[in-house]
Amino acid sequence: MVNGFALLLLLGFSVGIVLLVRRNIFTQQRSNLLSLAAAGTIIERANAGRVLRSLRARTVVALAVMALGGVAALVLHAEYPGAAGLPLAAAPAAMWVLAALVFVAWRIPHEFSDISPELSLHTSAELTPRSTGMFGPAWGIVMPAVLLGASAAGLVVAGILSGPDERGRFRNLPYVSAGGAELDQNMVVTQVQLGAGSIGPFPGWYYGIPVLALLMLGSGLGLWALSSNARRPRMRGMRLRAFDDAVRTNVGYVVSTGFSAMLCFQVAPLLLFAASALHGSGMNAPYVVGQVFDGGGVPGMTADPLLTALALAMAVVALLLLIVGAVLLVRLLGWVGATVRPLQFPATARAIA
Amino acid sequence: MITLDASHPSGPAEQIRAQITALIQSGELEADDRLPSVRQLAGDLRIAAGTVAKAYKELEAAGLVRTGRANGTRVNPGQLLDAPALREVRRLVAAARNAGMSLDDVQGIVAVTWNA
Structure with missing residues (x-):
């Protein structure tokens, strides 16, 4: 009953993810930051160029720091094999924390020393409140929140189900299986023996607590980055309003897409661990009381069909999340690419200004 | 949209108060419309947050807006000019x-x- 419910939940989750990707993630449209920046005067365009350079440098540094975090996780994994893969298991969340720290600490400039005399005398402000969810994708808050909620719930359930390994670390799945039989002198099975065992790696508390802590920290930092993106004062000058909005949208997409991708990459391997352990825990030897055992061979192990179906569903969701994560990463690189074009304004625009 | 003029004889708080009053009384800002936070407006106008807070307080004292802890500052109904x-x-x-x-x-x- 519980396994069937979990199966349905996984199915619903997969359908939701596929619909979201199909409807929203493939249909993003990026504004041309360069042409929007060209709307300003010469001074405004120079300032817009500074903003673009800062935006580009910040995102590239965040990605580089993220990659360094990944390399550090690999090195730690190789240096400390006794950690049972913990550095790798928590790597995506830790990589996101590092990237989010860059987004939080590195502020995009909004005020410049050289402004036109007109703008130094007059400052304008719109009366529309800016909020965290205004810039970036519509799913920018919802998708990470759902993934985070599902990950947290999954890790807590896995933690509760987990048991200790030989060193007392909660990274195994304990199980009871019918793996033996008592025979009488006529070689007839009189009793099926139940045996207790545990199988790992399983995303129990040993992996779950650090991953959960990093995910919470990463989501807090991500929200902080989105909030400071909305709160950042506008650039001076009405002509750069659309450019200013486009810069905020770019930041919103980069932060939301980056966090969602890292969440996918974080959850997928843990799901695969869990699926493998679950499948292993459902293996039984099919002895039946009354069965005559001729000693010609031990009956082969058979898998519990429901546990196998559940494990298979988890593996499919994990693969789906890996694909979604890869798609998001490609989209993220597209948003970064939007800031990487050379900052040369069209000659006509320069002449008009 | 409001604009501050550094050369204007009245100070920034008075300019903000006057312009928001005009926007409310002309119907540009409708009843229950939300005004930006003090911090947002102060940042965009490059003035101190206290200056915007002073203007908002005067608008509230005149009954044009109300400030709630969770709702921010909103325009009161019935402020449209004849x-x-x-x-x-x-x-x-x-x-x-x-x-x-x-x-x-x-x-x-x-x-x-x-x-x-």
Whole structure:
């Protein structure tokens, strides 16, 4: 009953993810930051160029720091094999924390020393409140929140189900299986023996607590980055309003897409661990009381069909999340690419200004 | 949209108060519309947050807006100016624009007529 419910939940989750990707993630449209920046005067365009350079440098540094975090996780994994893969298991969340720290600490400039005399005398402000969810994708808050909620719930359930390994670390799945039989002198099975065992790696508390802590920290930092993106004062000058909005949208997409991708990459391997352990825990030897055992061979192990179906569903969701994560990463690189074009304004625009 | 003029004789808080009052009374800002946070407006206008807070406090004292802890600052209902007078003002502005007059010109004429 519980396994069937979990199966349905996984199915619903997969359908939701596929619909979201199909409807929203493939249909993003990026504004041309360069042409929007060209709307300003010469001074405004120079300032817009500074903003673009800062935006580009910040995102590239965040990605580089993220990659360094990944390399550090690999090195730690190789240096400390006794950690049972913990550095790798928590790597995506830790990589996101590092990237989010860059987004939080590195502020995009909004005020410049050289402004036109007109703008130094007059400052304008719109009366529309800016909020965290205004810039970036519509799913920018919802998708990470759902993934985070599902990950947290999954890790807590896995933690509760987990048991200790030989060193007392909660990274195994304990199980009871019918793996033996008592025979009488006529070689007839009189009793099926139940045996207790545990199988790992399983995303129990040993992996779950650090991953959960990093995910919470990463989501807090991500929200902080989105909030400071909305709160950042506008650039001076009405002509750069659309450019200013486009810069905020770019930041919103980069932060939301980056966090969602890292969440996918974080959850997928843990799901695969869990699926493998679950499948292993459902293996039984099919002895039946009354069965005559001729000693010609031990009956082969058979898998519990429901546990196998559940494990298979988890593996499919994990693969789906890996694909979604890869798609998001490609989209993220597209948003970064939007800031990487050379900052040369069209000659006509320069002449008009 | 509000604009601050550094060379204007009245201070920034008064300019903010006057412009938001005009926006509310002309119906540009409707009842229950939310105003930006003090921090947002102060950042965009490059002034101290206390200056915006002072303007908001004056608007609240005049009954034009209300401030709730979770709701931010919102426009109170029933603050629209008498409709015929508003129509006349709009007609005056349209006529002045057609005649090529500047805002300063119109404001000067209105001030003289007001004091006559």
